[in-house]
Amino acid sequence: MWLSDEFPRDLRILRERRPLVHHFMNFVVMNDAANVTLAIGASPIMAHAREEVEELASKANALYINIGTLDEYWVESMIIAGKAANRNNVPVLLDPVGAGATRYRTETVKRILSEVEVSVVKGNGGEMLSLAGITGGVKGVDSVASANLDTAVKVAEEYGVTAVVTGPWDYVSNGKRGVVVKNGTPLLQYVTGSGCMVGSVIASFMAINRDFVKASVEGLVAFEIAAEKAEVRSKAPGTFKQYLIDELYNLTGDDYVKMAKVEVVQ
């Protein structure tokens, strides 16, 4: 399996270094995102004040901008932090939550992408289709369209990023290399912010691995293997979410070797 040697090593490095991941996380998912970040082995900080985001983003090992409950104040702070991250070579992950659902979200995502150098953009099918210029795939923050590797390639090329399209299968592309991840469970759709949480895990790997296609795949597989193991313990979303955090905490390199379903397609 691709990354069978690298994943166990990177997971170990992550847990040794405990990198600092500065989050702009939406209010709905802040707690889960912080717990997921701790469970995989990194150190989260949530902060949005203009007075400190430049300083924090400069010191962080990765910056994760999630626009889920955006407003004007937060967007300004996200851009200040993003620029500070860029100046300090801190990689940036953008989650364009609800892009395509309102004009404000679509415009904010484009504004961030034009003002900040983003390393990875991760969204669901509808959001990524919207970024690729295809509308009508979102209802609120839930995707009602399916995207594919072409969508990832198009977003990657258009914005010069590594693009991650989540869904039943996940597609990762930087325009040159493409990967499909087939792990996961439909139950994740019944846990609010599961897509936001996987972003925290990807950002944690970005903090220690500058090959962003690999870091994205590592984050996706780690989260989704944990979800598969959690689903064995519960098939209902309340308890499933707690087991998912447990399983992330207990995840080993060996789990990757045994359970990862990854295809390099380009």
Added chain:
Amino acid sequence: MWLSDEFPRDLRILRERRPLVHHFMNFVVMNDAANVTLAIGASPIMAHAREEVEELASKANALYINIGTLDEYWVESMIIAGKAANRNNVPVLLDPVGAGATRYRTETVKRILSEVEVSVVKGNGGEMLSLAGITGGVKGVDSVASANLDTAVKVAEEYGVTAVVTGPWDYVSNGKRGVVVKNGTPLLQYVTGSGCMVGSVIASFMAINRDFVKASVEGLVAFEIAAEKAEVRSKAPGTFKQYLIDELYNLTGDDYVKMAKVEVVQ
């Protein structure tokens, strides 16, 4: 049992349509409210920015305004969204969290009720007594008074709404019809925002059923039957809350037929 035929059908319709419920939810309960909304079968979106709430509330299938952690910015956005919902025939649920506890909350609730056409007002005993003009029944956001059907009737008539008074027994009235719901468990008092969460379930039913007395009863019973089933699995609030979400997700029309304790009293 009243609604024995309609509840199973409405639950099925809800899960087929997955209606969009735009929430202004307090920061404390956002995550649980979103997960409860997904578990019953609807699609939640939390959004508060002036730049997008008009657009979102217009597209939503129901709007839920909960003032639990209000401030000036949020209140202005709630009113913009409420007016947009009214223009687009989107039903509005108002949860007057802490009405009577501070002047600001009491005044904000009255302002929303005067500027927005609200379909359902749902609060605990102290809050609804405060709306009915009787003070002294709240301590913070917890009720220390018991209200009854008269309180619901009075609020319904005074504000032209369907009024839902939650407590050991719940009272629903639109001024013409009255219903008492006797499901639930005292353990819900030890889960923060359980009253806010039941609002998410009522709003989900309002999105597919414009008989708001029935939608309110359907939401109350669904949530409280799930709570009764959860309590069988745990009698302590940490695990109980997770089982409650599980049981909402697993709820069937048959559960209503077997477990609902509903009396039509008017």
Added chain:
Amino acid sequence: MWLSDEFPRDLRILRERRPLVHHFMNFVVMNDAANVTLAIGASPIMAHAREEVEELASKANALYINIGTLDEYWVESMIIAGKAANRNNVPVLLDPVGAGATRYRTETVKRILSEVEVSVVKGNGGEMLSLAGITGGVKGVDSVASANLDTAVKVAEEYGVTAVVTGPWDYVSNGKRGVVVKNGTPLLQYVTGSGCMVGSVIASFMAINRDFVKASVEGLVAFEIAAEKAEVRSKAPGTFKQYLIDELYNLTGDDYVKMAKVEVVQ
């Protein structure tokens, strides 16, 4: 064991009176903090609007200011509330989350301490070292330094407060009396905001016990005994957190007598 007679009585008083604890809690931990407050037996309210914090803090039985996700608006409200608490003899707990991590946090903590009469300051090792004038002990909101009783004594004397330094062992000092608490489990480091949650429990005891060294020890031991009991049920952080809330709810005076590890050292 010290407090073997007083703890059971104070826990009973707490659950009888259900004191109101006004929280300025960070967005990440609001839900857990509210549930922990309910589980120990008090009544939480989260509120930050300028229009109501003076009124609420005046009526509350304790005020808990946690700066975890601070910004300018919130800081102004914290100070308004703190002054109102002071005028009404309501005890104030300050959690200086991330002090030392950014200039803004360090300055805000000093500003609050100069404008508000704080009864208890509770922080992790890095934060409390920063308050004692020793920098370099924090990474984001996580402590990477170990402090000790000297740190607590120094903060207590410098600011005229009861100081609580949390960590593998916890140190409490008001400058005259010192106590070490040796309960707890390292698993708490994998639950985001576990330090913030223990603050809610301490504030709940402060609401009924004006000996703040004792109230601090009571809160620490209650939370950490619950954590020890939870760890018996799960050694992974997702389910552990739920069991922790369960065990706080089920805590008895007898648990203190059997399990407390408290040393009076001054």
